[in-house]
Amino acid sequence: FTIEQFWLWLAELRARGLREIRGDLLLDRRFFELPPGSDRSFDSDTVRAYNVSPDALLLNFNTLHLRYRPENGRLRAIIEPPIDEIIVDNQLVTKYAESCDNWDDTILVQATDERLLLQGGYPAECGEREHNLSVLSHTRYVEAVFRAVWQQLGGSFSGKVRDGVVRQEAQLFATHRSEPLSQLIRDINKFSNNVMARQLFLTLTSAGEPAAIASIPRSSAAMRDWLTKKGLDFPELVLENGSGLSHQERISAAHMAQLLQSVTESPFSAELVASLPILGVDGSVKKRLKTSPAASHAHLKTGTLDGVKTLAGFVQARSGKQWIVVFFINHPNAKRAQAAQDALIEWVQGS
Structure with a gap:
């Protein structure tokens, strides 16, 4: 569910005549069997959206959207979706910064199931900024959003939200696809x-x-x-x-190219290629080679971690031929490899 899909689904329940829920909201997560530690963060920045763990009842990526807005020397912090049950304790102060590249590095976020504490400094020169954070457990997040949306739709709910197993004799009322x-x-x-x-x-x-x-x-x-x-x-x-987002996943560059070659032989190849970011246009390569002749002539997926810089996809050459390009770098200085990757793309596209 995205938050919009969840709202529409609950609105459908209301339209079907459901208004008052007296019992508990039972969350049955048995569809996923996750190993111990699967909810462990990839790095120390535990509240970042990329650290959200999978969940059989994942709602809105388990994230809150925070918007920061400087107003008259003060800083407003706006939370979406608006959840009355979560108290936002905004102790942020505005500060000067020469650059907005890492504007949120000085924002400290601490959270419990009832309170979100924001501390540190925010560069006022950066104007309004926003990011997504995951600060609640999956169960608590579903509860908070459900209560807020259900109340907004005119429904009442007097029970609790808890994890459990749905009885086999339970009656199916509605389905989301x-x-x-x-x-x-x-x-x-x-x-x-x-x-x-x-x-x-x-x-x-x-x-x-x-x-x-x-x-x-x-x-x-x-x-x-x-x-x-x-x-x-x-x-x-x-x-x-x-x-x-893994320290263990492995595949060779040659085999990645072989896999992409097999994709071109599939009747669904157009869907896969179209799903990849377009060079200089959108996604993770939106800002790369924007003024180059290669811009808009490549569909590429990138990957960046500490010590890793990867790129794979399809490049449409000037000759009309489509080439598969795979460029994997595993090295402490991998972040310096982007210029070499860009040069390869331009060379292939110009062929």
Whole structure:
């Protein structure tokens, strides 16, 4: 669910005549079987949206949207969705900064299930800025958003929100269906949405075992079975969680190119290519080579971590030929490799 989809779904429940909920809201998360530590943050910045862990009832990526607005020497902090149950204790002060590149580095966020504390300094010269943070547990987030939206829609709820198992005799009242897969992979690839990638990876279990509970081992097995059926043998492949946010995931550049080549032979190749960011236009490569002749002539997915700089995708050459480009760097100075990657793209596009 995005927050908009959740609102519409609850509005549908109201339209069907549901107004008063006297019992508890039971959250049944059994569809995902997650290993211990799966909710561990990738790095020390635990509240960042990219550190959100997968969840069978993931709502709005479990994030709050914070907007900072300097007004008359003071700083307003606006939270979306607006949740009355969460107290925002804004102790931020404005400060001077020469650059806005890392405007939120000096903002300290501490959170409990009832209170969000903001401390530190905000560069007033940067004007209005915003970011997404994950500061609540999955259960608490669903509870807070549900109570706020349900009340807004005129419904009443006197129970509790808790995790549990739905009884087999429970009556199905309404169903929500996700966006089509083509739209999901577009959102994942265009915006490097790691938690969506992890969610999608877990659902691969159903490809091999339709009735099975989704798990990383089962999804990994389904992926390897699919590769085998395609005649692809990648012995070095390591699948830790299905996203780029991993210290363990492995594939060689040659095999990534081979995988992309197999994509071009699929009847769904156009959907996959269109899901990749367009060079100089959108997604993670929106600001790269904007004034270059190569701009808009490549669909590329990038990956950046400490010591890692990667790029893979398709480049449309001036000759009309489409080339597959894969460029992986694993080195302490990997961040310096962007110029070399850009040079390769321009060279291939100009051929």
